[in-house]
Amino acid sequence: MNLFKKESMKLEKILNISVDCVVFGYDINSKSLNVLLIKRYLESKGDVLVDDYVLTGYHVYTHETLDDTATRVLKELTGLTNQYKKQFKAFGNPDRLTSEKDLLWIENEEFHSRTITVAYYFLLNTEDVSLEDNKNNAKWFPLKDLPDIGFDHKKIIKEAHEDLKIKCLAEPIIFELLPDKFTINDVQDLYESILGIEIDNRNFRRKLINKKYIIPLNEKQVGVSKKPSQLYMFSKDIYEKMFEKNYLINI
Amino acid sequence: MNLFKKESMKLEKILNISVDCVVFGYDINSKSLNVLLIKRYLESKGDVLVDDYVLTGYHVYTHETLDDTATRVLKELTGLTNQYKKQFKAFGNPDRLTSEKDLLWIENEEFHSRTITVAYYFLLNTEDVSLEDNKNNAKWFPLKDLPDIGFDHKKIIKEAHEDLKIKCLAEPIIFELLPDKFTINDVQDLYESILGIEIDNRNFRRKLINKKYIIPLNEKQVGVSKKPSQLYMFSKDIYEKMFEKNYLINI
DNA sequence: TTTATAAACGTCATTTTTACGTTTATTTTT
C-alpha cells in the first residue's frame, strides 16, 4: 500500500467480507506451538455477556487486495510485516456467526451476520512479538490448550493447523517458526509439535544434516546445562537454487 | 439443500460474493486434460463487444454454504452432483473485473465490479458430461490450449492446476478423472498430462500394481489394435482402510 | 575427579527408487 492511496481514498469497508488471521507462533523454550488470540469482552448492567477469545481479523477495504488486508491486520496487532503468510480457506456458512454470543457482539459492531471470511495463517516465532500494552488484550495460547473461542474461529484454527501439517512436510516453512539460529533438535521438536508424532532423533538428524541448505554455524548454544548443541541456519537461497520439483507420487 | 428451504426462502443473492468453478475433465481417448468453459458474448448495434470464454459460476445465496453454491453451479451446467470438489482459493483483488470487456459485461449483469469469488475445482471425466443443447454454450478446452478468457479466470485456472498438481501426488484423486475401469497406462498418461512430465512406464507400472487398492479385473481392453491391456479399478474402500497418514518429511 | 545427561555419531538390514533390458500377447501384414 502506498501513501497516496491511503490519503486520497476513503477507507471504505466491505461490510460482508472479512479476513481472519491464524497467527501461529512457536515458543522454542516451552516447545509449544501457540496461536495468538484477542479478547472479546462485553458487559451490560453488570452482566458479562461475552467473554472469550477470537482470531484477529478485519473487513476488507474496497481498494485493497485480500493479501493486503491480511498483512494490515497482522501489522496492526504485532507490528510485523514480513512474515510467512498463506491464504488457506474461505469460510462462508450462513450460520457461522449466529450463536447467541456472536449476535450480541455483532450488534455492537459494524458488520453483518452474513459475512464471509477469507482465512490466512501466519508463521513466526513467539519471541518476535511484543504483547506489552496491546489494545486488544492479545495473548498466546498453546494450540493444544485453547480457551473458549468465539464465532467459528475454533474450526478455522483447526483447518489452519491441518493445512500447516500437510504443507510443512513438503515445503521448508518450518524455519519460519524458528529463530534464525536453531539446533537440529529444535527442528525436530517443532515437527513433533505440529504433527503430533514422535520422530527418531538419530534418523532425523542424519536426514537434516545432509541437506545442503542446513548450514552449521561456528556457534554453539550457550547457557545450557549439559552438552551445548551445534547451531544451524537455513539458507533459503541454496534451497531455491538446488530446488527442483520432486514429483514423487505418493498415493 | 432441502426442499423446504428452497420453497420458503427467497433466493437472495449476495451481490458481491460469487463462486467460480474450474471443471477439469479428462478425455481418455485424446489423453487431454480439459477445462469446461462457457461462452460470453455481447453485441450492440452489430458490433461485437465481448466474445470470449469464462468459468462457470454464480452468486452465493444468503441461505447457502459456499460448498452448496459450488455444487449447485456444477449441477446446473452438467447435471452432475457427486463429483470430487475442492475449494482452493478466494480471489478478491479490487481490479479483478475491471478490464474494458469485463465492465461492459457487468453493466448487463446483476453483480458488482468489486466482487470476491471463492474458487473451486471439480474433477470428472469428459465422457460423463453431455454438452448437447446446453444454454451456456459450454465447451471443453484442453488446458494447454485455452481460448481468450475473460475476468481473471485465466489466473484462477492456472492456480487450480497448481493445486491439482500438488494434490494428485499425495491423494488418490487421479481416479476421479478416469472411468471406473482403466489401464495402468491410462493412469500414467493422466499423471503426465497433469504434471507435464514423463514417467518411466516400467517403474510406474510396478509401483501401481503393488498397491492393494488397484484391483485387476477379469477384463481386457476391447477394440484395440495391438495387445489389449489389462483393466483395473480403484477401491476407495481398501484405500481408506489401509490408509495411515504418512508423515514423510520431504523438504 | 566422577557422574549424569543430552548431543552426536555409527551400523546394518530393509525398502524404495532409478535405470535400464527382455519377453509376451495380440493385431496386422505378407
Add this chain to the structure above:
DNA sequence: AAAAATAAACGTAAAAATGACGTTTATAAA
C-alpha cells in the same frame, strides 16, 4: 498360415533412502 510389428508386461541389478537400533562424546553439575 507364417511373419512382422508393436504395445503390454515382466525382470534385474545398483543406488539411495529409510527404519531400527547401539555407541561415543562433550559438557555442567555433583
